[in-house]
Amino acid sequence: MHNSEFEKTVQEKMVALQLAPVDSVWEKVEASLPAERKPRRFLFILLAAALLLFLFFAWNLFYKNGHTVKNSRDNTVASKKITGTDNNTGAAVSKQQTTSDNISVQSNTGGSIDGSVTAVNAIHKTAKASRTSVKMKNAVAEEADAANPAQKEKYANAALKVTVKQPEAEEDETTAAAPAQKKPISLTDTGSKKDSTAVTISKKKDSLEIKTAAEKKQPSKKKWITGIEAGAGISSVKSKPANGGPAFSSSVGTPVAPQPSASAQSSKPSAAFAWGAGLYVQKELNARFTFHTGLRYQYLATSMKVGKYIDSSIRLGFNTTAVLAAGNYYLAGNSTVYKNKFHLLELPLLLQYKPSAASAVYFEGGPSVSWLLHSNALVYSNSTYITSNDAYNKLLFSFNAGAGMKLPLRKTAGMEAGIRTAYMFSTATKPAYGVQHPFSAKLYLRVPFKK
Amino acid sequence: MELDARLVKECLKNNRAAQKQLYECYAATMLGVCFRYTKSMADAEDVLQEGFVRVFKNLHQFRAEGELGAWIRRIMVTTALNYLKRNARYQHDLAFDKLEMHPVTGEDPAITLSTKELTSLVQQLPSGYQTIFNLHAVEGYSHVEIGAMLGISDGTSRSQYARARALVITWIKKYYSDNSKPQAYAQQ
Numbered sequence: 192m193h194n195s196e197f198e199k200t201v202q203e204k205m206v207a208l209q210l211a212p213v214d215s216v217w218e219k220v221e222a223s224l225p226a227e228r229k230p231r232r233f234l235f236i237l238l239a240a241a242l243l244l245f246l247f248f249a250w251n252l253f254y255k256n257g258h259t260v261k262n263s264r265d266n267t268v269a270s271k272k273i274t275g276t277d278n279n280t281g282a283a284v285s286k287q288q289t290t291s292d293n294i295s296v297q298s299n300t301g302g303s304i305d306g307s308v309t310a311v312n313a314i315h316k317t318a319k320a321s322r323t324s325v326k327m328k329n330a331v332a333e334e335a336d337a338a339n340p341a342q343k344e345k346y347a348n349a350a351l352k353v354t355v356k357q358p359e360a361e362e363d364e365t366t367a368a369a370p371a372q373k374k375p376i377s378l379t380d381t382g383s384k385k386d387s388t389a390v391t392i393s394k395k396k397d398s399l400e401i402k403t404a405a406e407k408k409q410p411s412k413k414k415w416i417t418g419i420e421a422g423a424g425i426s427s428v429k430s431k432p433a434n435g436g437p438a439f440s441s442s443v444g445t446p447v448a449p450q451p452s453a454s455a456q457s458s459k460p461s462a463a464f465a466w467g468a469g470l471y472v473q474k475e476l477n478a479r480f481t482f483h484t485g486l487r488y489q490y491l492a493t494s495m496k497v498g499k500y501i502d503s504s505i506r507l508g509f510n511t512t513a514v515l516a517a518g519n520y521y522l523a524g525n526s527t528v529y530k531n532k533f534h535l536l537e538l539p540l541l542l543q544y545k546p547s548a549a550s551a552v553y554f555e556g557g558p559s560v561s562w563l564l565h566s567n568a569l570v571y572s573n574s575t576y577i578t579s580n581d582a583y584n585k586l587l588f589s590f591n592a593g594a595g596m597k598l599p600l601r602k603t604a605g606m607e608a609g610i611r612t613a614y615m616f617s618t619a620t621k622p623a624y625g626v627q628h629p630f631s632a633k634l635y636l637r638v639p640f641k642k
Numbered sequence: 643m644e645l646d647a648r649l650v651k652e653c654l655k656n657n658r659a660a661q662k663q664l665y666e667c668y669a670a671t672m673l674g675v676c677f678r679y680t681k682s683m684a685d686a687e688d689v690l691q692e693g694f695v696r697v698f699k700n701l702h703q704f705r706a707e708g709e710l711g712a713w714i715r716r717i718m719v720t721t722a723l724n725y726l727k728r729n730a731r732y733q734h735d736l737a738f739d740k741l742e743m744h745p746v747t748g749e750d751p752a753i754t755l756s757t758k759e760l761t762s763l764v765q766q767l768p769s770g771y772q773t774i775f776n777l778h779a780v781e782g783y784s785h786v787e788i789g790a791m792l793g794i795s796d797g798t799s800r801s802q803y804a805r806a807r808a809l810v811i812t813w814i815k816k817y818y819s820d821n822s823k824p825q826a827y828a829q830q
Binding site for chain 1: 656657658661662665666669670671673674675677678683686687690691694695698753755756757758760761764776778779780782807810811
């Protein structure tokens with residue numbers, strides 16, 4: 192510290208010296224700094240969405256067989272033993288399975304029957320004939336209503352009608368409306384040019400549109416809009432079994448005529464819950480048409496009743512050349528509720544059409560290409576139900592049609608909601624194993640990413 | 643201080659906006675510091691640029707207990723001294739060895755010059771005098787510290803400072819008497 196006044200004064204005056212540097216100084220300093228890493232938000236969202244899809248897929252895939260059995264644990268043969276009671280004698284009946292395709296049935300009343308898969312039917316016949324029935328606990332149908340024929344018909348046709356109310360008075364931006372019909376509210380921004388910032392709010396039938404005078408004169412630059420989409424609904428399948436060929440066949444070349452019992456009738460697939468989620472990208476082509484695409488995960492499912500689950504390997508012939516092998520199968524029957532699941536990765540190519548440029552409502556339609564990630568859908572040949580990866584086509588094609596609208600609220604700006612139906616016109620299963628055309632109807636919501 | 647700490651934290655994350663804000667906060671003051679040690683604005687800006695590069699490079703060493711401005715000032719002074727040492731234009735003026743010892747004058751005149759005028763006077767000193775004058779009178783370093791920084795004895799620092807001080811006082815008097823700027827000092 193200075194004692195002298197001179198030094199103190201010099202210090203005070205010279206420390207206060209401030210000079211403005213030229214801009215190039217900061218530019219040179221900045222050039223020497225390490226590059227700034229901008230947060231890649233979009234990439235993060237994409238990765239998060241991909242992870243979410245993967246987790247859902249993995250969770251669904253975990254339940255490989257889709258074996259849904261309620262109150263009928265005895266139907267499974269994981270322990271390779273089925274127990275029940277003989278109605279006539281009240282004696283316990285146990286069923287044991289050997290390592291081969293053979294199934295052995297033992298009754299405490301005596302006698303045992305060993306045989307192949309074909310012999311199971313014989314057992315049933317014998318049991319029926321001898322009035323000895325093994326009462327098994329029945330599975331409770333997961334969707335009992337779906338078994339209702341009336342509802343089945345409704346879902347099978349999937350003829351959903353979409354009606355959209357047209358706005359009574361269509362407003363065209365290029366034509367001037369009569370002052371009496373529309374009363375715009377004009378707001379002028381103070382301190383700026385009126386021409387460029389005057390805002391006109393005109394309330395139309397189905398949309399609330401706010402545009403500045405400058406925006407009206409100059410059409411906005413069309414950009415790609417990205418966002419996420421999610422939807423939920425129902426799906427079903429139009430199916431028919433493989434043409435010709437035997438039902439039961441433990442090996443190719445030894446066809447055996449199917450002999451299903453009346454009580455062992457399985458149901459046709461019925462509707463079940465479906466959902467989908469993914470990313471979308473769309474761009475306005477002009478005032479009325481918008482191109483929409485993206486990448487979506489789709490989950491389609493149907494439900495059906497089948498018979499007992501047999502945890503034993505099988506080679507099932509569908510015709511003289513088509514054979515499928517599996518580690519387990521289901522018999523004909525209605526004791527087990529089975530869910531056929533389709534996990535797809537879909538690329539839609541849709542075109543949206545608006546009745547008028549100002550309309551918030553639109554119709555959309557177009558094809559989509561899907562890649563079958565996994566399916567456990569049963570293919571059946573009369574009395575045996577089997578699932579195998581070799582039964583499915585991987586590349587699938589669908590047609591989509593639907594309608595939606597842009598949500599009018601300020602908070603939901605850019606969001607869209609609607610309904611979409613899709614019909615897979617290519618068969619999910621290879622023709623040798625039957626034909627399956629899944630179709631669905633879903634309500635969806637689209638949320639654009641914020642800019 | 644809390645604001646400085648937050649700013650430093652953001653700068654350490656390589657947040658460009660924060661770095662620019664820190665630069666803009668201290669650039670004007672630090673350019674003044676650099677200008678006092680150099681002979682021209684161009685040289686001062688070179689020192690400023692070099693100084694801020696060092697500031698950002700060593701920002702992780704800043705301890706929040708101290709004042710950020712004081713820490714940056716120390717870096718600027720060090721940068722200025724290094725600049726003078728390696729710059730050929732200043733090197734002959736930094737020769738301290740051959741000058742005679744001069745006692746500090748007892749004069750203590752009042753200074754009514756403006757900051758700019760006073761700075762202009764000090765800039766007329768030879769670089770060696772100018773440096774020591776700034777380090778002692780303005781920055782407040784002791785002659786021992788100055789000796790360590792410049793690699794000279796504290797005695798040399800003292801005598802250099804006395805001579806510089808005497809010259810500045812002479813010029814101030816001359817400035818007052820005939821309102822004319824002094825001639826540039828020529829080393830004998």
